[in-house]
Every structure is written in C-alpha cells, then in structure tokens.
Amino acid sequence: MNRLRELIKRYFHLLFFVLLLVFSIMLIYKNSNYQHFAISTSMQRITGPIQKFGNFFYRQFHFPRENAYLMEQNIELLRERENMFIFSNDSVQSFYSVADRNKRRMYAITNAHIVFNTTNKTFNYIIIDKGKLDGIVPDMAVLSPNGVVGVVSDVSRNYSTVISLLNPNSRISAKIIPINQIGTVMWLDNDPTIAHLTDIPQHLMVSVGDSVVTSGYSYVFPKDILIGTVIEKFDNPNNTFLTITIKLATNFRNLNNVYLVSNLYKSELDSLQSKFRNE
Amino acid sequence: MNKFFTNLSRFIILILLQVFVFNYVQWFGFMNPFVYLLFLILLPAEIPKTFQYIIAFIAGFIVDAFLRTYGIQSFACVFAIYLRPYIILILNGLKPLDAGVRPLPGVKPFNWILVYTLLFVFVHQITVTILETFQWAQWLRIFWTSLVNTLFTSFIILCLEYIFYSDRK
Numbered sequence: 001m002n003r004l005r006e007l008i009k010r011y012f013h014l015l016f017f018v019l020l021l022v023f024s025i026m027l028i029y030k031n032s033n034y035q036h037f038a039i040s041t042s043m044q045r046i047t048g049p050i051q052k053f054g055n056f057f058y059r060q061f062h063f064p065r066e067n068a069y070l071m072e073q074n075i076e077l078l079r080e081r082e083n084m085f086i087f088s089n090d091s092v093q094s095f096y097s098v099a100d101r102n103k104r105r106m107y108a109i110t111n112a113h114i115v116f117n118t119t120n121k122t123f124n125y126i127i128i129d130k131g132k133l134d135g136i137v138p139d140m141a142v143l144s145p146n147g148v149v150g151v152v153s154d155v156s157r158n159y160s161t162v163i164s165l166l167n168p169n170s171r172i173s174a175k176i177i178p179i180n181q182i183g184t185v186m187w188l189d190n191d192p193t194i195a196h197l198t199d200i201p202q203h204l205m206v207s208v209g210d211s212v213v214t215s216g217y218s219y220v221f222p223k224d225i226l227i228g229t230v231i232e233k234f235d236n237p238n239n240t241f242l243t244i245t246i247k248l249a250t251n252f253r254n255l256n257n258v259y260l261v262s263n264l265y266k267s268e269l270d271s272l273q274s275k276f277r278n279e
Numbered sequence: 280m281n282k283f284f285t286n287l288s289r290f291i292i293l294i295l296l297q298v299f300v301f302n303y304v305q306w307f308g309f310m311n312p313f314v315y316l317l318f319l320i321l322l323p324a325e326i327p328k329t330f331q332y333i334i335a336f337i338a339g340f341i342v343d344a345f346l347r348t349y350g351i352q353s354f355a356c357v358f359a360i361y362l363r364p365y366i367i368l369i370l371n372g373l374k375p376l377d378a379g380v381r382p383l384p385g386v387k388p389f390n391w392i393l394v395y396t397l398l399f400v401f402v403h404q405i406t407v408t409i410l411e412t413f414q415w416a417q418w419l420r421i422f423w424t425s426l427v428n429t430l431f432t433s434f435i436i437l438c439l440e441y442i443f444y445s446d447r448k
Contacts, residue, residue: 013328020336027343027350028410043344051345054299080289 147249
C-alpha cells in the first residue's frame with residue numbers, strides 16, 4: 001500500500017498530463033453536445049466584447065480600402081438609376097410593363113476627390129483630382145451623395161475646376177416637385193446653406209418643405225437630383241414672381257467625394273441648339 | 280514572489296499581444312504566429328510539473344477561446360510543455376538538468392536558444408496543424424505548413440527575447 005502511494009506520488013504529474021490531454025480531446029471532439037455548447041457560449045460572452053474592442057482598432061486601418069469599395073458600389077448603383085437613361089415607349093405591347101421599355105443610356109458617371117474647396121467667397125469654386133487624362137471635360141455635372149454640387153468649368157491634365165453652386169454665375173434649371181413648375185436656382189447671399197429659386201409665378205401653390213430637384217432640361221444634370229427644400233417664400237412686390245428661399249441639400253463645408261456625370265449626347269444636342277440659334 | 284509576478288505579467292502581456300495583434304496576422308492563408316509560446320518557453324523549469332501542465336492548459340485555452348478552436352491550442356501547449364524537459368535534456372547532451380533552466384541571452388549561447396526555441400515551437404505547431412487538419416492524406420501540407428510557421432514564430436520569439444532580455448545577465 002505504501003509502495004502504491006509512492007508510485008502515485010511519483011507519477012502523479014504523468015497522470016495529470018494524460019488527464020489534461022483527454023480533456024482537450026473532449027473539447028476538440030465537437031459533437032460532445034451540451035458540454036461543448038456550454039463552454040463555447042460562456043466563453044463567447046467573455047471573448048466577444050474583447051474581440052469587438054480589438055476589432056475596432058483593426059478596422060481603423062481598413063477604412064480607406066473599405067471607402068474605395070463603397071465608392072465603387074455607389075457608382076454602380078447610381079449608374080443603374082432611372083434618371084441615367086432615356087426611355088421610349090414605342091410599341092403598344094410594352095405599354096403596360098416597365099421592364100420592357102426600350103432604354104438608352106444617357107449619362108456616364110465617375111467619381112473624384114476634392115482637393116480644394118471654398119465656401120465663404122462671392123465666387124466659390126472647387127478643384128477636384130481628376131482631369132483630362134481621366135476623361136473629364138468641361139460642362140460635366142458634379143454631384144455629391146446628397147445633391148447637386150456644381151459644373152466643371154476648366155480642365156487641366158490632372159485637375160479640374162468646378163464652379164460650385166455657391167457662385168453667382170451658376171444657374172441651374174430646377175423644378176418644384178409637387179407642382180412640376182420649372183424655375184432657376186441661383187445663389188445670391190453669402191450663405192453656403194441657402195439659395196434662391198426664381199421664375200415661379202405667384203399664382204402657384206408652393207409650400208414650405210417642397211423639394212426642388214433638377215429639371216433635366218439643361219443637358220448637364222440628369223433629372224430628379226435633389227438641390228434643396230423650400231424654407232421660405234413670399235410675393236415679390238416688384239414683379240409677378242415668387243421669391244423662394246431653399247435650403248441646399250449638399251453641405252458644401254465638408255465635401256470629400258463627388259460624382260461626375262457626363263451627358264453622352266452633349267455634342268449632338270449642342271450642335272442642334274447652335275443651328276437653331278443661327279437661324 | 281517576485282518571479283511569480285514577472286511570469287504573471289509576461290503571461291498577461293503575451294496573451295494580449297497574441298489576441299490583439301498576432302491573431303490578425305494571417306498571411307497566405309496559413310501563416311499565423313503563436314507568439315504567446317514565449318511565455319511557456321521562459322516558464323521556470325523548477326515549478327512542479329503538475330502546475331506547469333495546468334498553466335500551459337490555461338494559456339492554450341484562453342487563446343483557443345479567441346480563435347474558437349476549443350481544445351487544439353490547449354492540447355498542443357500541454358504536449359509541448361510535457362516534452363520540454365526532454366528537449367532540454369537532449370540539448371544538454373543527455374546530462375541531468377541543471378537546476379534553473381533560463382533560456383535567455385547571456386545565460387545560454389545563441390545556438391542553444393535557437394535550437395531550443397525551434398524544437399519547442401515545432402512540437403507545438405505540428406500538434407496544432409495535425410489536430411486542425413486531422414487528415415493523414417495531407418501529411419505533406421501538414422509538414423511544410425508547420426515548418427514555415429515554426430520558422431516564422433521562432434523568428435518573432437527570438438526577436439522579442441533579444442530585444443527585451445539581452446541586457447540581463
């Protein structure tokens with residue numbers, strides 16, 4: 001008996017070693033149902049928050065790549081929006097179904113980053129990091145995720161200048177949504193959050209909160225892109241038009257990425273228009 | 280008591296490092312260094328063996344919990360710490376152990392530390408890879424995966440040793 005006890009004492013660590021190995025194997029053998037489930041769920045409760053904390057820091061390094069992915073995806077989605085196409089219903093058969101409509105691509109879209117941006121001057125402009133080499137041409141529309149930003153004016157090899165909406169020279173053909181009345185958006189005050197909508201006759205019902213979107217009559221902007229919402233309107237005693245103040249949808253103070261939209265039929269439309277002018 | 284706290288702090292720091300940094304290093308789909316083995320490598324050999332096994336099991340189990348591979352790391356750690364005296368025995372030329380084995384720069388020559396680290400990490404790594412794969416048909420993949428991983432892990436461990444322990448004699 002004494003010898004047995006001594007033997008156990010001597011090889012106790014070996015016994016323990018085997019015991020731990022067996023326990024590990026039991027853990028590995030995942031079908032050991034309840035025990036494994038209990039251990040993994042209770043450990044998850046501890047490790048989950050810790051890993052979440054670690055992942056927070058890990059994610060910080062991946063934001064640029066993730067942003068690029070998201071930007072790509074946004075362009076894909078914007079490309080397929082309805083206002084990027086012209087639809088023609090030219091047969092009775094397709095009259096009822098939307099999917100069968102004969103559609104033609106009207107606008108192409110890319111993205112760019114803003115290099116320089118002013119909002120507090122009288123004539124504000126933006127510089128973006130794409131130019132002639134990237135296929136940028138003058139009179140392309142510039143949009144932000146929230147709404148209209150401006151129009152490309154000058155293009156160099158790698159950079160382009162954008163006349164932003166916050167510039168007295170920029171006039172954008174717009175319409176008020178529920179009544180579909182066409183007007184022009186102009187920026188007059190030195191406030192980067194508001195603009196004015198003119199040419200809306202006084203007899204029309206315009207209410208505060210109405211959306212103002214691009215009309216699609218200018219060859220530059222696709223139709224139905226948000227410019228802003230009406231915040232104030234009053235009759236102008238000097239003429240027969242309403243004075244409408246709109247709050248711009250785009251926050252010009254913190255723009256980073258913009259989308260550039262080009263009309264694929266611009267030259268064709270321009271040549272038609274110039275003929276008309278010459279007559 | 281001082282030794283106890285040194286080891287405890289080393290344990291905590293290395294486990295945190297493993298969990299927050301080295302678990303995210305997953306290059307080429309198979310390279311994943313287990314740097315927390317440095318703790319087991321530096322664990323004093325004069326601790327009773329039973330406690331060594333328990334400590335190794337706990338260390339492996341914590342890393343397991345974060346990798347969701349319950350049992351694999353703990354098995355490998357316990358196995359490696361079990362084989363450690365024999366590795367030291369072979370390295371010392373089959374002579375009985377000198378009391379406090381401290382595989383640190385200054386205490387032992389570089390070759391000794393290198394071979395000791397490589398062997399210890401390899402034992403752990405091949406156990407992990409075998410348990411993960413669990414198919415003898417893939418023995419070649421098991422072998423070279425654990426070999427590459429061993430070299431990678433040992434390199435990081437040796438760097439850490441020589442950075443933080445080289446001035447201590």
